[in-house]
Amino acid sequence: MVVVFGTLGYRPKSLIPTIRSTANVEKVVFYCGADKNEPNAVKSVAAAKKEVLDYCNGMHLSVDAVELEDPFDFKNVALRIRSDIRKHKREKKEIAIFNIAGGTRPTSAAALLVCILEGIPTVYVHDVTYEEIHLPLLRIEYANVLSAEEKEILRFLMKNRTKDMTEKELADSLGKHKATMNHHVKNLVADGVVRLERHPQDQRKKVVRLEESAELLLGEDA
Amino acid sequence: MRILISTFGDGDTEKVLCAMRVLPYDQLVLVGPESIVDCDGYRILSKLEEMSGHRIETELVESDDFMKLVDEVSEAIERRTAYQRRGSDCRVMINISGGGKLLGDAALFAAFRMGVEAYHCDKTVTKLPVLRGATAKDMFTSSQANMILGIGDTPKELDQAYSYANSVSRQASERVIRELRHAGLMRSEARGGRVFIQLNDAGLEVLRALRIAKSDGKHG
Numbered sequence: 335m336v337v338v339f340g341t342l343g344y345r346p347k348s349l350i351p352t353i354r355s356t357a358n359v360e361k362v363v364f365y366c367g368a369d370k371n372e373p374n375a376v377k378s379v380a381a382a383k384k385e386v387l388d389y390c391n392g393m394h395l396s397v398d399a400v401e402l403e404d405p406f407d408f409k410n411v412a413l414r415i416r417s418d419i420r421k422h423k424r425e426k427k428e429i430a431i432f433n434i435a436g437g438t439r440p441t442s443a444a445a446l447l448v449c450i451l452e453g454i455p456t457v458y459v460h461d462v463t464y465e466e467i468h469l470p471l472l473r474i475e476y477a478n479v480l481s482a483e484e485k486e487i488l489r490f491l492m493k494n495r496t497k498d499m500t501e502k503e504l505a506d507s508l509g510k511h512k513a514t515m516n517h518h519v520k521n522l523v524a525d526g527v528v529r530l531e532r533h534p535q536d537q538r539k540k541v542v543r544l545e546e547s548a549e550l551l552l553g554e555d556a
Numbered sequence: 557m558r559i560l561i562s563t564f565g566d567g568d569t570e571k572v573l574c575a576m577r578v579l580p581y582d583q584l585v586l587v588g589p590e591s592i593v594d595c596d597g598y599r600i601l602s603k604l605e606e607m608s609g610h611r612i613e614t615e616l617v618e619s620d621d622f623m624k625l626v627d628e629v630s631e632a633i634e635r636r637t638a639y640q641r642r643g644s645d646c647r648v649m650i651n652i653s654g655g656g657k658l659l660g661d662a663a664l665f666a667a668f669r670m671g672v673e674a675y676h677c678d679k680t681v682t683k684l685p686v687l688r689g690a691t692a693k694d695m696f697t698s699s700q701a702n703m704i705l706g707i708g709d710t711p712k713e714l715d716q717a718y719s720y721a722n723s724v725s726r727q728a729s730e731r732v733i734r735e736l737r738h739a740g741l742m743r744s745e746a747r748g749g750r751v752f753i754q755l756n757d758a759g760l761e762v763l764r765a766l767r768i769a770k771s772d773g774k775h776g
Contacts, residue, residue, distance in 0.1 A: 442661055443657075548685065551685035
């Protein structure tokens, strides 16, 4: 199944051309939402959403219109989109393209971030000409830049983020040699996904702390 | 030296102030269109910087073409990260929440291209997962980089291209071309009995990143 993803704001024409120009498309998933304190924005987004839904129904395409709780919450929008992309990948669906032209600034940026992290082909639509501009992403799955062991350590740290874990405690918990753990932690520090901090109780020890960005790197469902 | 770069547009003062509060810095650089220098927010930020004995640096970007904008922001980042590579104690961070949608997205793209610490500062602050050493210019060997730079923007005849990799043998150059083809960076076509190779869009993106890195090497 070929799926088109997109973000939607006030202008259905920023999304519909991508649906039209994608071969063998069977499903459309798009994200929309407006500031609930702005009645005009809510109305305009609802009208745009209806037009895209009408178009998809007219074309007999399956469609998921995802209403974002807070389209200005960059991190949660990114985590939500990431989770949906992963779900489609697990179900072996082909994500043909992600159109990031519409929606709020944080929604569009969050979608671009997910496309970079997941290596999804991305398209922008010009504001005036509605011309599609394909972004030359390198299709690097950034999470795959890390080794399996490094990802295992990050997942463990994510699950135990309230604990102060030293390298030795990490090594013991994951059944690895202390020197091996030291090697992996050094690499993760160099990558910028973990940092070392002094232990709050014992100044001689160092605690391995997860950078907040690691959550976005791995995704919630990692 | 800690350098905070932030995208900026009219009405984005709070976003930049948030970045200024959360991310310690010595030099503030605002990136945006020429009109930003006349807006109230710019005056507020300038005054704050003057009160602390500093001045705002401004990088004006005007393009409405996404990839040109990415190039302009990349060059602004590159001018600052050059200090880092010369061994100076310098940290460069970029906040992508200001400016229009196109500028914010271009800055995010540029942050990944250049591998710099990036944040989205609004009501909350989110650090973006930019991995050091996972940029276009870090992911290719010197032979592969030479080949990409040698091919450049226009199609090249295959026989001519073998010399670009600076490899010790023709077999080694052939392997470099195979690797780049396998990585999805180039295509080839036969014309008049001769084979030409050319970078595709993804290859051209790597070329841009390599050229920016190389131009700094020359000046530095």
